[in-house]
Amino acid sequence: MVDDFKIDPWGVSAIDDYDRLIREFGIEEITESLRQKMIKNRFIRRKIIFGHRDLGLIYKAMEQGQPWAVMSGIKPSGPFHLGTSTTALEIVEFQRMGGKVYYGIADIESWEDNGIPWEEAEETAVDNIADILAFGLDPSPEKAYIWRQSKEPKVKDVCFKVSRLVTQNMLNAIYGERTFGLYIASLIQVGDIVLPQVVEGPQPTIVPVGIDQDPHIRLTRDLTRRNYKKFFLPGATYHYLLAGIDGSEKMAKRNPNSYFTFNEPLDAVEKKVKGALTGGRKNLKEQKELGGDPQKCMVYKMLMYHFEENDETLKKDFEMCVKGELMCGDHKRECVEKALKFIKNHRKKKEKLIDKARNLLKID
Numbered sequence: 001m002v003d004d005f006k007i008d009p010w011g012v013s014a015i016d017d018y019d020r021l022i023r024e025f026g027i028e029e030i031t032e033s034l035r036q037k038m039i040k041n042r043f044i045r046r047k048i049i050f051g052h053r054d055l056g057l058i059y060k061a062m063e064q065g066q067p068w069a070v071m072s073g074i075k076p077s078g079p080f081h082l083g084t085s086t087t088a089l090e091i092v093e094f095q096r097m098g099g100k101v102y103y104g105i106a107d108i109e110s111w112e113d114n115g116i117p118w119e120e121a122e123e124t125a126v127d128n129i130a131d132i133l134a135f136g137l138d139p140s141p142e143k144a145y146i147w148r149q150s151k152e153p154k155v156k157d158v159c160f161k162v163s164r165l166v167t168q169n170m171l172n173a174i175y176g177e178r179t180f181g182l183y184i185a186s187l188i189q190v191g192d193i194v195l196p197q198v199v200e201g202p203q204p205t206i207v208p209v210g211i212d213q214d215p216h217i218r219l220t221r222d223l224t225r226r227n228y229k230k231f232f233l234p235g236a237t238y239h240y241l242l243a244g245i246d247g248s249e250k251m252a253k254r255n256p257n258s259y260f261t262f263n264e265p266l267d268a269v270e271k272k273v274k275g276a277l278t279g280g281r282k283n284l285k286e287q288k289e290l291g292g293d294p295q296k297c298m299v300y301k302m303l304m305y306h307f308e309e310n311d312e313t314l315k316k317d318f319e320m321c322v323k324g325e326l327m328c329g330d331h332k333r334e335c336v337e338k339a340l341k342f343i344k345n346h347r348k349k350k351e352k353l354i355d356k357a358r359n360l361l362k363i364d
């Protein structure tokens with residue numbers, strides 16, 4: 001039953017039944033034909049994004065040369081890590097495909113969820129934006145708009161406007177019993193998601209999210225339907241959440257071995273990659289005879305999500321692993337090398353982008 005199957009967008013529980021989510025919440029699977037149409041997007045191509053709502057409208061807009069937007073954001077409660085950076089990388093892919101990026105700093109949410117005052121969240125927000133610029137986001141005004149929730153009256157206006165039709169029962173059904181602060185933060189987020197259409201008029205909008213954020217998408221679509229008759233219902237893409245690299249259910253702050261940030265000392269990163277869970281067998285003999293299981297392997301997933309640029313290499317590694325021709329020790333060493341190279345390059349680029357990030361956020 002849907003009623004006893006809630007996803008908690010602020011929680012740390014892992015999702016263990018994606019098929020059930022797809023069925024019960026009406027998420028569409030990415031068909032092969034749609035994948036082919038959106039093949040330029042690395043996360044769709046690699047099947048990391050598995051589901052969507054209304055992604056077809058984006059393709060249609062692309063085909064017809066109509067404007068469309070890609071919206072996302074970050075709660076400024078800490079540096080990007082392997083898990084949280086996935087959506088940031090996804091919006092860069094969508095921007096390269098022609099979407100205008102709308103990127104919100106969810107500082108109201110970081111206060112409501114984590115008790116971080118807006119002023120304190122500023123430096124984290126600068127760090128987050130410098131990261132996303134280093135990932136390749138083009139911040140020119142015709143291609144991107146970046147805001148802080150606390151400083152953007154338009155998103156607050158949407159929150160007040162849509163609240164008139166929201167009852168506590170409705171929020172309870174979606175989120176369970178939460179503080180009013182979190183309920184308000186979710187209504188502010190409705191403002192974030194419809195902002196492209198408030199600012200630029202009705203146009204298809206796609207919001208790349210982890211599946212755990214779907215409650216916000218459902219709420220936004222419902223309130224858009226009821227309040228903004230001319231707007232497109234905001235669409236979404238859903239990616240598989242990365243589990244903890246140490247084999248724990250989910251990347252979580254309380255378990256530092258489950259993830260690393262791009263700000264961490266390189267020797268700590270190296271240690272964590274070396275300690276990652278693999279899908280390998282218990283010894284070399286079995287690995288050669290039976291092959292490994294890349295689907296269960298966090299080394300393979302780190303390469304797939306972040307550190308391997310070449311699709312062919314990924315495919316070859318997969319095949320060699322299942323045939324028992326690739327050994328985990330060698331593959332881990334390769335992954336360490338690629339991760340460190342990626343992080344070093346990323347930091348070099350990021351250093352030069354801090355001032356730019358500050359300007360974009362209008363922080364002195």
Ligand code: SF4
Nearest residue numbers: 279292297321328331
């Ligand atoms: S060989 Fe590589 S992909 Fe296969 S299980 Fe080992 S580390 Fe993972």
